[in-house]
Amino acid sequence: MPETARPVPFRGGGFRPVSKRGAGVVVFVLLLAVIEWGTRAGWISSLTLPRPSDVAATLVDLARSGLLWTHLAPSLTRLLVGSLLGVTAGIGVGILIGLFSYVRAGLIPLVAALFPIPKIALLPLFVIWFGIDEGSKYALIALGTFTPTVVATYGAVDNVDRTLVRMGQSFGLRWLSIVRKIVLPGALPGILSGLRVSIAIGIILLVAAEMLGAEYGIGAYILQAGSLYDLERLFAGVVILSSLGVVTSWAIGRLENWLLRWRS
Amino acid sequence: MELTVEKLTHRYGDVPVLQDINLHIPAGEILCVIGPSGCGKSTLLRMLGGLERPDAGQVLQRGSAPADCLNPLTFVFQDFALLPWRSVGGNISLVLEDHGIRGQAADTIICDVLARTKLGDFRDALPRQLSGGMKQRVAIARALAVNPAVMLLDEPLSALDAQTRELLMEDLIALWQRQPFTAVYVTHNLAEAVRLGHRIAVLSRRPGQVREVIEVDIPLSDRAPGDPHLEDLQSRLWQIMKDEAMAADQELLDA
């Protein structure tokens, strides 16, 4: 009996996410549309969720009155100064841990002890050390971004291909040249992906610090709205925060593409 | 410059890797080192180049390097060891920068070595854009750029396919004929050893000992693939190697 020919069934594919442009936007728009419909039709009570169109109107008002900038400017400054301090120190310490056995043995336990502390719990202490104003907020964000940066950086240095370091030595390169031309560029991908986590933590701490004591700032704005149970303004604040997250993550993505253009 | 290995012995922890190795590498000659995998060939080569310290014994260098030599003992690695973030030209300038060679002077050297390795058109390409054979040619160009007195090659062709290997072997022979260099060429491929070696040292399985050093007195230019003398020599080498390789294959890895 002649066998009938059948096509070999396909079993490959999958496990390889590719970027589908616009999918995220569709999910977003759909969700907003459902909420808008629900609040208008009445099966979502106005105490549960604000109407998206009202939140949008609040945002527009905020921008028109100039109040948006009044709150955004101090927040951005705090985030920038704090995370710049924390990330710079973190990369420096991470590289030292990656390169020197004694620094590694001495500092890894300390970093491990610092990492899980909810930094916000230290705010009262920071207020005493650095003052009630900007100082304590910078310190909080700096410490919060410092620890994840250290961990990401020394992990990245550890993962630099040792055969490249060996190659550098075999050509008689100076120690500093090996660090600067082989170890640092090799660790850069890991450092940059650590940066994403650090900045996200920085934003969380920024809001927390502003909620505990600030006149202006996105955190203060959300706190005021919350205590008045003004859902539109509360959600307007949340939208601003989300946008901040999206924008920083996009900026780091661009930075990666540019610095790591040798990758592919 | 010539190298002498004297009573070199080394162990990693409890595992003896090299035992009482004595070798002489005269100037202008290529010494091929063959042996079953894991017998300590790479370790021996790292010690020849000063990248690792032996437990006992020593490596001596005699004679001076040429005046314009920047790095007397220069490696070519099996996995190329190119910096992926630097272009072909940048990978070569890497080994010149520390000697203060920049700008015009560096340019002259880079153009010269790229021309010698037939890479003239690829100066601005990144390593990921190159085939395996081209990457190894870049690594060879980089080694030539420092004008080495001794080249230490660790299975430089093992990561390449057979056709590329043949082409690169001819390139290496041509380079040597243009300007004879001293070299230690580690390989586990007998065909490469009989084509390139003025002398061939056969190591035993781990712990590596020198089983035999065989001289090949046919000039490099007269050795073609399929030459009956070379085939004879190759099967002789295989007889020596066979028992070692089989025994090495039967050993438990960390016994």
Ligand SMILES: Nc1ncnc2c1ncn2[C@@H]1O[C@H](COP(=O)(O)OP(=O)(O)O)[C@@H](O)[C@H]1O
């Ligand atoms: N840095 C190291 N530490 C411990 N063992 C090693 C190290 N390098 C090599 N070895 C061991 O020494 C033996 C010889 O290795 P190697 O010189 O790479 O052999 P080959 O190049 O001849 O294949 C192997 O068994 C390997 O596992």
Ligand SMILES: [Mg+2]
């Ligand atoms: Mg090896």
